[in-house]
Amino acid sequence: MIKKDRPRITIFYCINSFRQPEKPILEDCDIKYIKMPCSSMTKDVYLLRAFEAGADAVMVLVCPEDACRYAEGGKRARKRIEWVRGILDQIGMDGERQLAIYNIVSGDDKAVKEIIKKTLEGLKEIKKSPEKHV
Amino acid sequence: MNDITYSNLHKILSEGKFAVTAECGPPRGANREVITKKLELLKGNVDAVNVTDNQTAIVRMSSIAASAQLVDAGLEPVMQMVVRDRNRIAIQSDIMGAYALGIKNILCLTGDHQKFGSQPDAANVFDIDSINLIKAVKDMRDKGKDMSGHELDVAPQMFIGAAANPFADPFEYRILRLAKKVEAGAGFIQTQCIYNMDRFGEWMKRAVDAGLTEKTYILAGVTPLKSAGMAKYMNNNVAGIEIPDGIIKKMEDTPKEKQVEEGLKMCMEDIARLREMEGVSGIHIMAIEWEAIVERIVKESGLKK
Amino acid sequence: MITGEQKPVQEILEIVKPYKNILILGCGTCVKTCFAGGEDEVAVLASALRLAYKRDGRKIQVKEFTIERQCENEFIQESAAEVAQCDAVLSLACGAGVQAMAKRFEDMPILPGVNTTFIGIQETEGIFTEECSGCGNCELANFGGICPVTRCAKKLMNGPCGGSQDGKCEINPETDCAWNQIIDRLTKLGQMDNLKKIIPPKNWNTSLSGGPRKLVREDHII
Numbered sequence: 001m002i003k004k005d006r007p008r009i010t011i012f013y014c015i016n017s018f019r020q021p022e023k024p025i026l027e028d029c030d031i032k033y034i035k036m037p038c039s040s041m042t043k044d045v046y047l048l049r050a051f052e053a054g055a056d057a058v059m060v061l062v063c064p065e066d067a068c069r070y071a072e073g074g075k076r077a078r079k080r081i082e083w084v085r086g087i088l089d090q091i092g093m094d095g096e097r098q099l100a101i102y103n104i105v106s107g108d109d110k111a112v113k114e115i116i117k118k119t120l121e122g123l124k125e126i127k128k129s130p131e132k133h134v
Numbered sequence: 135m136n137d138i139t140y141s142n143l144h145k146i147l148s149e150g151k152f153a154v155t156a157e158c159g160p161p162r163g164a165n166r167e168v169i170t171k172k173l174e175l176l177k178g179n180v181d182a183v184n185v186t187d188n189q190t191a192i193v194r195m196s197s198i199a200a201s202a203q204l205v206d207a208g209l210e211p212v213m214q215m216v217v218r219d220r221n222r223i224a225i226q227s228d229i230m231g232a233y234a235l236g237i238k239n240i241l242c243l244t245g246d247h248q249k250f251g252s253q254p255d256a257a258n259v260f261d262i263d264s265i266n267l268i269k270a271v272k273d274m275r276d277k278g279k280d281m282s283g284h285e286l287d288v289a290p291q292m293f294i295g296a297a298a299n300p301f302a303d304p305f306e307y308r309i310l311r312l313a314k315k316v317e318a319g320a321g322f323i324q325t326q327c328i329y330n331m332d333r334f335g336e337w338m339k340r341a342v343d344a345g346l347t348e349k350t351y352i353l354a355g356v357t358p359l360k361s362a363g364m365a366k367y368m369n370n371n372v373a374g375i376e377i378p379d380g381i382i383k384k385m386e387d388t389p390k391e392k393q394v395e396e397g398l399k400m401c402m403e404d405i406a407r408l409r410e411m412e413g414v415s416g417i418h419i420m421a422i423e424w425e426a427i428v429e430r431i432v433k434e435s436g437l438k439k
Numbered sequence: 440m441i442t443g444e445q446k447p448v449q450e451i452l453e454i455v456k457p458y459k460n461i462l463i464l465g466c467g468t469c470v471k472t473c474f475a476g477g478e479d480e481v482a483v484l485a486s487a488l489r490l491a492y493k494r495d496g497r498k499i500q501v502k503e504f505t506i507e508r509q510c511e512n513e514f515i516q517e518s519a520a521e522v523a524q525c526d527a528v529l530s531l532a533c534g535a536g537v538q539a540m541a542k543r544f545e546d547m548p549i550l551p552g553v554n555t556t557f558i559g560i561q562e563t564e565g566i567f568t569e570e571c572s573g574c575g576n577c578e579l580a581n582f583g584g585i586c587p588v589t590r591c592a593k594k595l596m597n598g599p600c601g602g603s604q605d606g607k608c609e610i611n612p613e614t615d616c617a618w619n620q621i622i623d624r625l626t627k628l629g630q631m632d633n634l635k636k637i638i639p640p641k642n643w644n645t646s647l648s649g650g651p652r653k654l655v656r657e658d659h660i661i
Binding site for chain 2: 594601605609610635639641
Binding site: 043044045048049051052084087090091092093 | 447448449452479482483486487489490491493494
């Protein structure tokens with residue numbers, strides 16, 4: 001088991017819902033950002049490969065459901081997150097805590113900060129159960 | 135209907151007498167005593183007793199074996215046979231064997247799907263359906279040949295019955311299907327238990343209008359309700375049983391300790407009404423695992439003295 | 440089309456356990472359409488397996504490859520080079536594809552990653568239904584194009600049974616009663632007379648019951 005001091009989070013985001021900040025949002029974790037022109041570009045294999053590359057948690061940020069520029073993007077992304085959560089659970093990971101999708105209004109950095117904090121707490125919870133070590 | 139009668143039940147019906155049949159479920163094991171006890175409660179109270187065949191797909195002692203036990207004890211069985219578990223080879227074989235053991239009545243059924251039973255992992259058969267089963271038994275009896283055309287040394291002379299469900303869908307088509315069963319050779323019909331008298335009355339009228347009651351004897355099914363809970367359970371969970379809200383409410387409004395009596399009272403009222411209905415030739419009492427009550431029902435309703 | 444569902448990941452992990460170097464081979468036809476074993480599904484499964492092994496601290500080499508059809512030599516040949524480099528092939532094709540591979544690569548373990556289920560259609564997006572059981576003796580003309588052998592849970596020729604309620608089958612409130620549908624369809628077509636006669640028992644000799652079947656077209660054999 002690789003000992004990591006800082007949790008690693010990969011954030012996939014739709015460019016209409018979020019803009020990558022210049023300064024880090026939080027100091028106590030490493031965040032990798034991947035932008036998408038539309039939330040519907042969220043593909044199951046990209047999410048899994050993010051975990052393979054070392055992410056402890058993956059977050060997907062999309063626009064509010066009725067505000068999707070391409071109408072269905074967020075809805076489709078949500079379905080795929082559900083599917084991949086199932087796979088993660090099947091291999092003994094914690095689908096609910098390690099992978100999540102959030103509807104964000106563009107510019108609401110405060111909300112994003114809260115979500116990241118919540119994710120980090122979730123990761124701490126997982127560390128407490130030995131069978132679900134990340 | 136012709137003059138030959140194939141069994142005592144057949145004889146009673148052909149003489150225009152109102153027949154009474156009941157039901158006996160074999161045990162979940164090889165215990166003959168269970169059957170012995172049940173038939174002691176039924177003997178003398180009914181004209182024939184249906185022996186069920188792995189009912190609800192729950193594995194029980196075979197219908198043919200339990201029916202043979204009834205024959206030995208002097209009580210006439212109606213051997214039930216479902217097509218779920220046997221192919222045409224086993225079916226024909228069992229019919230010949232049953233007749234050789236003195237079994238003279240057969241009720242030809244489809245059978246509940248194995249999903250409901252004790253072995254949902256089993257492969258089902260359904261090689262032939264119940265209508266083709268009726269026809270097979272009729273051809274064995276009347277033509278003396280099996281399904282392959284082979285001449286039988288002794289042809290089983292059985293009285294053939296089928297089930298009918300006036301409450302299943304589609305309602306309009308049910309009479310057409312009943313007609314097919316009669317055409318295939320069903321000499322008697324036993325219906326699913328009735329609570330909705332009006333709907334049953336409608337169905338009987340259609341059967342009479344279609345001339346079917348001149349070709350087959352219809353026995354109306356009844357099951358006394360023991361509680362409001364039983365009424366609700368049956369209505370919601372058992373396929374083909376419809377209990378009108380009024381009846382459920384009546385049971386619910388009755389204090390718990392009086393519900394059994396209320397259920398019996400309603401059953402007797404239904405029997406009285408059924409006896410007056412045109413085309414109804416008898417009653418089939420399905421008192422599930424309550425064979426002890428049959429004597430009382432039969433005596434208090436005046437079906438037997 | 441043939442429908443199937445990918446086996447649960449835990450089961451697949453058990454199946455590939457003895458091997459260190461596997462090739463996940465997808466098929467671009469039926470299993471792709473039902474999202475069980477096409478190129479995309481191969482990629483997702485490969486990733487999931489690698490993740491699972493990583494978590495357990497074990498090593499596995501997982502290669503990915505997809506061919507158009509796993510039931511035809513012409514396409515199977517294209518996978519030969521990839522197959523030669525692994526210890527075992529986890530095929531995401533239907534049972535026919537897995538066996539076709541096994542026949543061609545006799546020295547290579549070919550493992551199934553999909554549970555093949557039925558011959559059916561995509562009814563609407565994401566929903567597939569079983570339609571045909573290959574009885575070898577099609578009587579759809581009698582039944583208004585609705586198969587009682589496949590779609591009636593009891594294979595009745597003279598249905599429906601007493602368990603049909605509100606147009607649904609007794610085995611599942613979401614399953615349509617095929618006989619109810621047949622009656623509706625024949626009524627629409629004005630062909631209810633088809634049901635007046637007793638339809639005789641089916642000859643099962645032409646189905647799987649009669650033994651595994653073979654089609655030989657002499658006119659195509661040189």
